[in-house]
Amino acid sequence: MNLSxxxxxxxLLPQGREVINRVVPDTEFLEGFVxxxxxxxxxxxxxxxxxxxxxxxxxxxxxxxxxxxxRPEAPAERSPxxxxx
Amino acid sequence: MQDAPKFEIRVPGFQSSxxxxxxxxxxxxxxxxxxxxxERKVAERLGISEEAYKRxxxxxxxxxxxxxxxxxxxxxxVEGILAGLGQEYRLASVNWNSDTLTWRLEVETPQGKQxxxxxxxxxxxxxxxxxxxxxxxxxxxxxxGLGRRDLIFRKH
Numbered sequence: 001m002n003l004s005x006x007x008x009x010x011x012l013l014p015q016g017r018e019v020i021n022r023v024v025p026d027t028e029f030l031e032g033f034v035x036x037x038x039x040x041x042x043x044x045x046x047x048x049x050x051x052x053x054x055x056x057x058x059x060x061x062x063x064x065x066x067x068x069x070x071r072p073e074a075p076a077e078r079s080p081x082x083x084x085x
Numbered sequence: 086m087q088d089a090p091k092f093e094i095r096v097p098g099f100q101s102s103x104x105x106x107x108x109x110x111x112x113x114x115x116x117x118x119x120x121x122x123x124e125r126k127v128a129e130r131l132g133i134s135e136e137a138y139k140r141x142x143x144x145x146x147x148x149x150x151x152x153x154x155x156x157x158x159x160x161x162x163v164e165g166i167l168a169g170l171g172q173e174y175r176l177a178s179v180n181w182n183s184d185t186l187t188w189r190l191e192v193e194t195p196q197g198k199q200x201x202x203x204x205x206x207x208x209x210x211x212x213x214x215x216x217x218x219x220x221x222x223x224x225x226x227x228x229x230g231l232g233r234r235d236l237i238f239r240k241h
Contacts, residue, residue: 005207005222007237033237035229036204045229047238073216 001068003034003042009067016062023056024048030058092164093178094156099145100183109144118142152181156188158212159203162220163190166227174231194231201230 009031012020020030024046032044041059049056101109117139120128128138156179167174177191177198188208190201203226211223228236 002206002210004204005226007225033225033229033234035226045234045237047234052232052234071218073218078215 002037003066003068004036005034006068007031007033008042010058010063011065011067013062013064016058019062020058030063032056032058090157090160092160092176094153094160095178095180096149096152096156097181098183099142099149100152101141101144101148102151105147105151106141106144108147109140112140112143114139118146155208155212156181159188159190159208162211162223163192163227166224167192170231170233190227190230192231196232199231201227203227203230 032046035043043055160179173195175193180189186205188203211219225237
């Protein structure tokens with residue numbers, strides 16, 4: 001699953017909490033907007049971070065789970081291609 | 086018939102897919118595109134026949150058309166997103182970068198022209214599946230690119 005473009009809630013591991021708590025104090029869960037992801041981890045925009053375009057790296061080894069709101073969805077209806085009589 | 090887009094589309098290059106090469110290979114030789122003198126010299130240098138070159142050229146033209154159609158589709162989706170932000174937001178151009186495999190949108194905003202860069206994967210997911218979730222991901226990335234993080238974290 002590609003997380004980029006989604007709001008995701010992460011459960012931090014102890015070593016992750018230690019690092020992240022310097023930015024967001026005393027939290028086990030971290031919710032943010034995933035701007036991109038790469039081999040290092042996920043690049044997050046947090047509501048509490050300023051300036052608004054600042055993003056933070058959350059390393060893969062710093063969280064145990066990622067929770068995304070997911071609902072089964074049918075694709076939207078598309079107009080048929082071609083001519084009509 | 087849909088109106089012509091109010092934004093520019095810039096898709097450089099002629100990359101083709103396997104399907105487009107197969108499609109071009111089935112076209113009668115008499116219907117293949119013509120070659121310029123320069124193209125004849127290139128074919129000679131590459132050691133391939135004129136017909137093989139023309140088929141590759143046709144496959145590239147198919148690929149180019151596919152990418153332009155994708156750019157148009159993306160642009161229309163983004164115009165819908167910008168309409169929700171107000172009249173002072175306008176899509177100026179949709180640009181494909183084949184080196185980084187990204188789409189760059191040029192958007193006129195109250196703060197001046199801004200670029201929004203989107204990965205091909207995100208765009209393909211949104212335009213191929215068109216589920217509310219995939220379209221929301223596209224919307225979020227456009228909002229973020231325009232500095233409207235507030236809309237992403239807005240409580241529903």
